[in-house]
Amino acid sequence: MSAEAPVSRPRVLVVDDEAPLRELITVTLGEAFECDEAADGETALGLITRDPPDLVFLDVMLPGLSGIDVLRKLRADPALHDVAVVVVSAWQGPEDIAVALESGADGFLEKPFRVDELASVARGLVGRRR
Amino acid sequence: MRSISLVRRVALLAAGIATLVGVAFAAALVAILALRQADARESRSKDVTAATLRVRAVAADLDSALNGYALTGDRRFLTLFRTSRLRTPRETARLQRLVHDDIPQSRRSLLVRRELDDYLTDYAQNVINIASISRAAVRGPAAGAEDKRRTDEIKSTLRRLLVAENSRARKASLHARAVTKVAIAVGIVSLTVSTALILLFGWWVARGVARPVRRLAGAAADVAGGDLSLRLEEGGAGEVGALVSAFNSMTRSLALARRELQTQNEQLREGERHKRDLISMVSHELRTPLASVLGFTSLLLQRDFPPDEQRRYLEIVDAQARRLATLAGDFLDVQLLDGGALMLVRMPFDLAELVREQVQLFFLQLTTHRLVVDLPDLPLVIDGDRDRMSQVVGNLLSNAIKYSPEGGEVQVAARRSGSQALVTVSDEGVGIGPEDAERIFEKFFRSAEATKTVGGTGLGLAVAREIVSSHGGTLEVDSTRGQGSTFAVTMPLQAAPVVAAMAPAPPQVDRPVDESLHETVQKSR
Secondary structure, three states: OOOOHHHHOOEEEEEOOOHHHHHHHHHHHHHHOEEEEEOOHHHHHHHHHHOOOOEEEEEOOOOOOOHHHHHHHHHHOOOOOOOEEEEEEOOOOHHHHHHHHHOOOOEEEEOOOOHHHHHHHHHHHHHHHO | OOOOOHHHHHHHHHHHHHHHHHHHHHHHHHHHHHHHHHHHHHHHHHHHHHHHHHHHHHHHHHHHHHHHHHHHOOHHHHHHHHHHHHHHHHHHHHHHHHOOOOHHHHHHHHHHHHHHHHHHHHHHHHHHHHHHHOHHHHOOHHHHHHHHHHHHHHHHHHHHHHHHHHHHHHHHHHHHHHHHHHHHHHHHHHHHHHHHHHHHHHHHHHHHHHHHHHHHHHHHHHHHOOOOOOOOOOOOOHHHHHHHHHHHHHHHHHHHHHHHHHHHHHHHHHHHHHHHHHHHHHHHHHHHHHHHHHHHHHHHHHOOOOHHHHHHHHHHHHHHHHHHHHHHHHHHHHHHHHHOOOOOOOEEEEHHHHHHHHHHHHHOOOOOOEEEEEOOOOOOEEEEOHHHHHHHHHHHHHHHHHOOOOOOEEEEEEEEEOOEEEEEEEOOOOOOOHHHOOHHHOOOOOOHHHHHHOOOOOOHHHHHHHHHHHOOOEEEEEEEOOOEEEEEEEEEOOOHHHHHHHOOOOHHHHHHHHHHHHHHHHHHO
């Protein structure tokens, strides 16, 4: 597995203003994914536009642009329309999930999430795309 | 006039009208009585005249009979004389009765009676007596003259009586007519005035009562419709004026009550919203560190990591668990603040030393911000709760990091300022607008900038200020939005002798802290 990793590893962008959480997601996804990180919405949007990843884990509460703002911008851009996005939020309640899904999220994870659930969501979305 | 009550006014007016109507009736009564009296007077005059005429007839009969007897000696005349003589007292008595209340007439009737009596007793009886002896003796010129004198006397008295009675009747009639005239005039005037008064009363009731009442009814309908700002012009007579004032004060208190209710309602709604936000916020603040703790624990349990990675993840778990503990502590503190039960465990300690420790704690592993520290060589000894003051300084440091961008500079300084110790923490972060400068010290308040930037409970500064002021110190902020903030803590310094006593204690702790701090500053540059 490590032999073919450099060639076809799916690329993931982790967007969260909390460094420990970014690290948690990156470590959870492990060697199978090539992870990049962004601490705010603007940076994330820049990275995605420059080189669209296969999957984005997107926190909602970010300094500046919120995760939902970033998601809407992605969905409005034809070039980035297909990037898979999983919204990760600490806000509970059905309306938050509804807003995320209506804005075009492919998945929703509520903090605190289970690490194996995160991994399987990532694998499922990336596998489907390939 | 304005202040006289309505009841009194109505009563006064009604009394006035009643009096006037009474006067009118009295006048009519007077006129009727005067007319009746005149009528009675006239009929009495007629009676008196008739009685007088009858006396005159009797006198004439007596004279004729006497003269007839004297001339002829016929006894029939004597009989006639005697009959007439019998009638005389009756007629004179009747006349006297009729005029008994009229002194001059009464006197005249008495005179007539005496003259007649004289005529009968002194003269007629003598004539009859003489004539029965010698008729010639009573037929002489002397006898004729005597007879004429006596009868003329009676006639003249009777004429005077008649004339007087006539004049009396005429006078009474004239008087009655005059009285009637005046009475009618008085009646007409009183009726006219009372009619005018009644009309005036009606107009006044309409104007003074009906119109204000109608206005009031309209206003009451408006108030019922919800317009509580309505006020009527005050004034109006007695009860009506009182009614208007009462109405106004009623609407005023209604409006007041409604405003109060609205405010209370607004406060309740605000409280409800606040509570919802608070629950969301607490949930968010708990879930974020919890995600790291649970996530890394799961990973450590499921996978094998190299020892250095294990250690790193455990450190993260530790830090995040501490964060949770701090949150729990903050909520507890708020509980204490609300209950006013913040207990301080006071002991003299070096504030500069405390700042040094906190800086070390926060910046040891932090590479994202540049740090500039300026601490004094001499200790800043204050008498206070060291743990609580650590909490304050830690809160200011964590805020400086939290609300400023990566690469931003954080300046921490402590120095003596007169009898005070001054600690300042400055950042180049989001800053605070002037409208929020004081509100950030309210519990649960979070500025719009803060909410957008990072999560937080809005409790840290509220708790910090409470702790500082419980020590008799101050916590202030100086900030420009978008350019950063400076938080300044002043605390009263402990008196000098205690500083000397304290001095030997800290050196053991002092050195390693200094070294690590030096390291931190190096690292962040």
